[in-house]
Amino acid sequence: MRRIALTIAILAMVASTAPVRAGDGENNAGVRNCTWCHGTGAQGYMVAPRLAGQRAQYIQGQLRSFAEHSRDNPFSKQYMWGAVAALRPYEVRDLAIYFAGLPPKPANDGDRNLAARGRTIYMDGIPEANIVSCYACHGPNAEGIRDIPRLGGLAYFYLKGRLEQWGQGYHSGIASPMPMVASTLGPNEIEALASYLSFVK
Ligand code: HEC
Ligand code: HEC
Structure with missing residues (x-):
């Protein structure tokens, strides 16, 4: 590597x-x-x-x-x-x-056993843990809209890294909601979300 x-x-x-x-x-x-x-x-x-x-x-x-x-x-x-x-x-x-304009292919490289849990968090969040649903911004099929990115089919390792790094204080765009969104996610939620998303077509 x-x-x-x-x-x-x-x-x-x-x-x-x-x-x-x-x-x-x-x-x-x-x-x-x-x-x-x-x-x-x-x-x-x-x-x-x-x-x-x-x-x-x-x-x-x-x-x-x-x-x-x-x-x-x-x-x-x-x-x-x-x-x-x-x-x-x-x-x-x-x-x-x-x-x-290029057609995207899903990475399919997450943990299949975590995908269902990841989908539930993606769609509904976990209200009792202050975790918001991702659906509201990233769309029902994680396809994104306007300047909000498509997440469906991105590689597990990449998604996991991004979600971890916001929690570690790295930044991206000005006024991005993601540092706050990601700060509520624990390692289990991150693994489940990244797994689910890697399989979305
Ligand atoms: C309030 C709207 C909003 C919500 C809710 C939201 N996002 Fe985001 N997300 C954004 C925006 C805007 C960006 C792009 C800005 C940035 O990268 O900082 C982004 C970027 C991302 C990226 C980076 C993608 C890439 O290609 O690098 C990931 C991963 C991500 N979001 C995952 C999630 C997950 C998982 C959830 C649910 C737990 C979620 N987002 C909830 C608005 C949102
Ligand atoms: C030397 C290798 C390399 C080259 C050359 C390169 N990239 Fe990247 N690019 C990367 C890596 C690695 C990342 C991931 C950064 C991270 O982990 O946040 C990245 C991230 C990106 C992202 C962010 C994607 C997202 O989902 O948030 C965009 C957009 C991008 N590159 C576009 C380009 C464009 C356009 C070019 C050509 C002008 C280019 N890259 C050339 C290695 C490269």
């Missing part, structure tokens, strides 16, 4: 930033600058999450927060701060629209 991460980091330094023209798709150099980390078809690879099918407004917002260094968890700092540094606003917009 560490060796691969190092290779990725070195490649990131030598990767050039060619202009993006969304129409060129996977062969476009600007898109390839992203997909050699984010995987073929942007379906996610190792620690880099799936971008395919993510909400365009959300992608754009996150690229801004990497550029402004407000999304400051270790992997963002290590991989994404550099990857976005040279992007122009129109490239950010074109990449966001391009990745949002």
Whole structure:
């Protein structure tokens, strides 16, 4: 894992930033600058999450927060701060629209035995523990809306990390509700939610 991460980091330094023209798709150099980390078809690879099918407004917002260094968890700092540094606003917009238009595949890598419990928390929350339902914002099928991200089918490890890191004080967007939402979740709830979501198509 560490060796691969190092290779990725070195490649990131030598990767050039060619202009993006969304129409060129996977062969476009600007898109390839992203997909050699984010995987073929942007379906996610190792620690880099799936971008395919993510909400365009959300992608754009996150690229801004990497550029402004407000999304400051270790992997963002290590991989994404550099990857976005040279992007122009129109490239950010074109990449966001391009990745949002790719069909997403579910990671299916959570614990099947926890999925039913995760679904219950996702739909109803746990009122007696002050845990809010995720459904209200992320949608009935975890597909997201406007700048609220799609969660369905993201990888277990990635979802778990995100939910843990808000509790550890890392930030993402300004005025994000997630640090407060995540602060009520214990390790069992996080594992159940991340498992359930990894299977959602
Ligand atoms: C060197 C590897 C690498 C490169 C190159 C790279 N990424 Fe990333 N990207 C990552 C990793 C790792 C993460 C996960 C950060 C985290 O754990 O919070 C990430 C996260 C993201 C996110 C946040 C996704 C989410 O669901 O919140 C977006 C959006 C993103 N990258 C877009 C891009 C785009 C667009 C490019 C090309 C300009 C790109 N990335 C290039 C490794 C990379
Ligand atoms: C009040 C609305 C709201 C509620 C309720 C909510 N979320 Fe979110 N969520 C957001 C917004 C807005 C973002 C994007 C901003 C950010 O990343 O900080 C987000 C981002 C996320 C992300 C990051 C996805 C990615 O691609 O990195 C995860 C994971 C997440 N939410 C999980 C949950 C879970 C699990 C619940 C229920 C326990 C939940 N959310 C409840 C609004 C909400």
